[in-house]
Amino acid sequence: AQTVTQSQPEMSVQEAETVTLSCTYDTSENNYYLFWYKQPPSRQMILVIRQEAYKQQNATENRFSVNFQKAAKSFSLKISDSQLGDTAMYFCAFRTAGGTSYGKLTFGQGTILTVHP
Amino acid sequence: KAGVTQTPRYLIKTRGQQVTLSCSPISGHRSVSWYQQTPGQGLQFLFEYFSETQRNKGNFPGRFSGRQFSNSRSEMNVSTLELGDSALYLCASSKDGDSNQPQHFGDGTRLSIL
Numbered sequence: 402a403q404t405v406t407q408s409q410p411e412m413s414v415q416e417a418e419t420v421t422l423s424c425t426y427d428t429s430e431n432n433y434y435l436f437w438y439k440q441p442p443s444r445q446m447i448l449v450i451r452q453e454a455y456k457q458q459n460a461t462e463n464r465f466s467v468n469f470q471k472a473a474k475s476f477s478l479k480i481s482d483s484q485l486g487d488t489a490m491y492f493c494a495f496r497t498a499g500g501t502s503y504g505k506l507t508f509g510q511g512t513i514l515t516v517h518p
Numbered sequence: 519k520a521g522v523t524q525t526p527r528y529l530i531k532t533r534g535q536q537v538t539l540s541c542s543p544i545s546g547h548r549s550v551s552w553y554q555q556t557p558g559q560g561l562q563f564l565f566e567y568f569s570e571t572q573r574n575k576g577n578f579p580g581r582f583s584g585r586q587f588s589n590s591r592s593e594m595n596v597s598t599l600e601l602g603d604s605a606l607y608l609c610a611s612s613k614d615g616d617s618n619q620p621q622h623f624g625d626g627t628r629l630s631i632l
Contacts, residue, residue: 434617445521446608446623453618492561498617503573504551504566504610506621511560 403428405495407509414483415517421468422478422512424493432498435469435476436506441489449491452476454498483516490514520545522611522624530630536597539627541609543590547622549615550592552584555606555626564607567592568615596629604631 404427414420426435437449452460452469459467464484468477480487493509496502523542531537543550552564563576567586584594590611596603606628610621 436620438623443625444606445625446610448620448622451620496617501574502617503568504549504612504615504621505563505574505576506551506553506561506610507563508561 403430403433403495403497403507405493405507405509407491407493407512409512410510411513411515413515413517414480416483416485418483419479419481420483420514422480422491422493422514424476424478424509426474426476426493426495426509428474428495428497430497434496434498435467436494436496437465437467437476437478438492438494438508439487439489440492440511441486446492450478480514485516485518488514488516522609522622524607524609524624524627526627527625528628528630530632531599532632533599533601535599536595537599537629538593538595539607539609539629541592541594541611541624543592543609543611544622547611547613548590549612549619550586550590551610551612551615551621552592552594553608553610554578555608556604561608564594566615573615599631601631603629605629 435452494506551566566574586592606626610623612619
């Protein structure tokens with residue numbers, strides 16, 4: 402079974418600064434996908450960024466980038482130039498590639514990020 | 519393009535009752551997954567449906583069930599409600615449920631058990 406661990410229950414950052422959220426996972430699979438989702442107070446989970454395990458290049462999406470260390474099973478999210486709208490709960494999620502893992506994401510416990518003006 | 523729609527948004531029930539939640543996926547999406555979100559257990563996978571068939575199931579008791587209709591809309595049912603069933607229930611859809619496809623989530627149904 403896969404597990405995802407987010408060791409930072411809460412983080413805060415000043416507007417325009419950079420913050421990094423940590424995520425580690427445990428799996429015996431070699432091929433899988435990793436995701437960061439954002440859940441603002443409005444409740445809707447929004448995909449922030451996705452990483453395929455077979456790609457060595459770290460994914461980036463505008464101000465969001467990841468540091469994917471496959472050997473260390475680490476997948477951190479860096480948010481640059483933080484904005485007030487980034488305030489949300491952030492979830493790291495894992496998904497096995499192929500097989501019978503249809504529709505199943507395994508989530509970490511989440512990190513509450515607060516951006517201060 | 520309309521997103522994933524979940525109804526109702528809020529629901530209050532008492533112990534022992536049953537409840538049905540509804541999820542309409544994004545047009546063209548045929549895979550629907552359900553998750554339970556609680557402060558204590560976090561987000562947990564309930565089950566996934568594709569073409570009216572349940573393809574995957576999480577570790578929940580048989581009181582939790584679901585179904586999918588030919589138009590890909592899905593419902594989940596919880597019978598004999600317990601206080602511990604109080605949670606936010608999230609539905610997510612993707613085109614075919616393949617692992618390389620991101621899931622798109624609805625706003626959830628907040629279920630409170632009195």
